[in-house]
Amino acid sequence: MPEQDKASKNPAKWLLGTLAKSLERIGAEGLYYLEQVGRMGIFLFACLLNVVRPPYKLFPIVRQIHFIGYRSIFVILFTGTFTGMVLALQGYYTLRKFGSEGLLGSAVALSLLRELGPVIAALMVVGRAGSAICAEIGIMRNSEQIDALDCMAIDPYKYLMVPKFVAGIVSMPMLTFIFNVAGILGGYLIGVSLLGVPGGSYFQEMYRSVDWADVEMGLVKSLVFGLLIIWICAAKGFFLHLERSGGFGAEGVSRATTSAVVLSSVAILVWDYLISAILL
Template sequence: MPILRIFERIGDITLYYINQAGRMSIFLFHVIVSIFKPPYYKIFDITKQIYIIGTLSIFVIIFTGAFTGMVLGLQGYNTLRKFSSEGLLGSAVALSLIRELGPVLTALMVTGRAGSAICAEIGIMRNTEQIDALECMAIDPHKYILAPKFIASIISMPLLVAIFDVIGIMSGYLIGVKLLGVNEGSFFSSMYKNVEFIDVYMGLIKSFCFGLLVVWICSAKGYYVHMERKGGFGAEGVSRVTTSAVVLSSVLILVFDYFITSILI
């Protein structure tokens, strides 16, 4: 009966996603526990991952930060001019960047650049039995492969966000003050007056959460590539799971952004 088949399919899909959510939560638990378990890390394992996730993302973060700050300067100036409040441009640019755009856009950029690479790397390791090989050697893959990536991502993300914010504010200053003629004193004084500790704190909390979210989703998707619904084997399987990891991370960044904001505001 076609109607029964529809319900069967809905049930099947629902069960799959509940299963996947449970699997990914257990995965996160195992990785977090493994971070605190001995043997402790060789510093090189973590610095190497900070280099891959953080250092190699700096260029794209500077580029994105610069153009975001520039467009904020331009849009902010034109909107504020309607209310004769161009002097508030500094606080408008800084608050938008520190509270929202810095953490969100940095996380999206890191997902595209480093998250996809993490997912593909772990997916290939799974498909070529390298993860099985580690388990058979009695080496915990959560500890050996994943924990350094988690630590590196949580360290790198707030630093990248800080770079994004600084570059963005500088670019907003260049456009607003140097190009459009906003008074330099009012630009900075409005910024000093309106940006409070809670704003920086919110940006910091978001960057930690997004750092964890990106590495969690991307590595878990790669780790369980063989359990994918549409078949996770071979190059096609890895490519499909990488796409889905990037999409899921990006969507969850926006969803979590809303919830974190609503809690902290």
């Protein structure tokens, strides 16, 4: 072992070599993530550029809205109702300690509009549509269908991405709206019908305390989340072949889908905080 011999003869050199090696690894890691961030940025830019650039095709967008938006309605209604119900239940027992059960309506509405509505609706859409988008595009990448598009002089950004981006940005606020309505009615169901808060004051307090800024915050959040979901999930599928693990085959697609779901869920919660901090 000549290397070891050298090392024992010159410990300073050996130490330097080890240090350089670990630095090299950190550098390589850093470059990898930097490259990924850059790629994602360029991807988003290309997609948004293609969104505003003609020609505009309505039908593919409608189809995607059907998939991302319309087909999520049931799950959104369901989760929205239960979120509102649990908010009313928890809120009631907290508010009762202060003797202000009458404020239940405004407590439910404000938590839903500003926070829970956009976040939970977005998380549901990640699970339902985001994973599907990532898997679909990843499989297209793996079976050379995206190369085929390129060779047929069909821009994959224009053809595949634009309808999804537009549909995501259009659907998300609407789904959030549905979630909020379902939640408020679910809260009413528990608060008024079960726990005996007077029905008039439930809506009266809500009407008094909710103002435009709350609605606006929810709207901004849902728009940003819609963009984030499609961006991350579509890019993860689109750049499947550049993944470090190689992104090969069914396992490659499954790994990319998992990381797309995790990454977009994390991104939603981080951006939720950032938007709240900026707008409050």
